[in-house]
Amino acid sequence: MLLKPLQYWKHRLTRRGPVRLAMTLLVRNEIDIIEDNIRFHAAQGVDCFAVMDNGSTDGTRELLEALKSEFDLHVIDQPAQNYQQALWMTQLADYARTKLKADLVISNDADEFWLPAEGTTLKDHLRSDDSVVTVHRRNMVLTEECLQPDYHYTDAGYAVKNPILYNSQTQISDNAVSMLLVKISPKTIVNPHGLIKMKGGNHRAKHGWRWVNAREESEITVYHYPIRNYEQFEANIINRLRLLRDTNAxxxxxxxRWVNCYKEGRLKEEFSKFILSTSDLDTTNKIGITEPYAKAGALIKRSIK
Structure with a gap:
């Protein structure tokens, strides 16, 4: 354990030049969004990418291979089906340290877009000696437009502002809950030099130097598009059902909750609860649960053209 803090200090004392920022992703069947994610973050200052593909069957793996000719992008195949997210993301951070020579690593998901303050890049808010940087994350909300055939997830124009604090049991079992409005955990940017391990969901990290200079960064916000249409939602839950057959997952x-809905034939009913009508939005905006926010989608569109 002592070697990790020493590794951090050796890097801090010997590094030279501008911050090298890497992004790591663990993906499976993300054909609709993975290219957008990489293009967007390259435009926001990410230098290189390490993507672990966990047995995609929808063309994601082939698309990643094609993107290697355009970006500093490394693809690692992980065929195991026992869903060791924390372990695999820790391994990716280590890969970014040793192979990509990264100073800092954004541990990301394909449906998350990291927006810096207007007129800046991600690097403008990071320091090479950071250990763990925590940033706020917000869900984007579905409206009735998502039912139109030409809808694209970047058309989402509302974000959660003040989430509803349902307790854990309510989130699992209460049929009235709209899960896009719940409180979600933050995300982290880590210094791979001194990193001990990433924790589940990439919401936290154990670092040998965290106790000295871990911090929060308010000028970066993660915008989350977890549900983009019903077909994507159903495919994701079928995959989660498979993963949860491992009782240790x-x-x-x-x-x-969503796996139970699928088993009970209620997944379309659950999807309908995500969609806020105009009158719903009038209420949720009025009481501060949601707010208009089209900037994230506009920036993504600009980056992927």
Whole structure:
């Protein structure tokens, strides 16, 4: 354990030049969004990418291979089906340290877009000696437009502002809950030099130097598009059902809820609860649960053209 803090200090004392920022992703069947994610973050200052593909069957793996000719992108195949997210993301961070020579690593998901303050890049808010940087994350909300055939997830124009604090049991079992409005955990940017391990969901990290200079960064916000249309939602839950057959699998309460909905034939009913009508939005905006926010989608569109 002592070697990790020493590793951090050796890097801090010997590094030269501008911050090299890497992004790591663990993906499976993300054909609709993975290219957008990489293009967007390259435009926001990410230098290189390490993507672990966990047995995609929808063309994601082939698309990643094609993107290697355009970006500093490394693809690692992980065929195991026992869903060791924390372990695999820790391994990816180590890969970014040793192979990509990264100073800092954003541990990301394909449906998350990291927006810096207007007129800046991600690097403008990071320091090479950071250990763990925690940033706020917000869900994007579905409206009735998502039912139109030409809808794209970047058309989402509302974000959760003040989430509803349902307790864990309510999130699993209460049929009235709209899960896009719940409180979600933050995300982290880590210094791979001194990193001990990433924790589940990439919401936290154990670091040998965290106690000295871990911090929060308010000028970076993660915008989350977890549900983009019904077909994508159903495919995701079928995959989660498969993963949860492993009784040791660690997964959020929302996925357990949705797997139960699928088993009971209620997944379309559950999807309908995500969609806020105009009158719903009038209420949620009025009481501060949601707010208009089209900037994230506009920036993504600009980056992927």
């Amino acid at each position: 660690r997964m959020g309460d929302h996925y357990r």
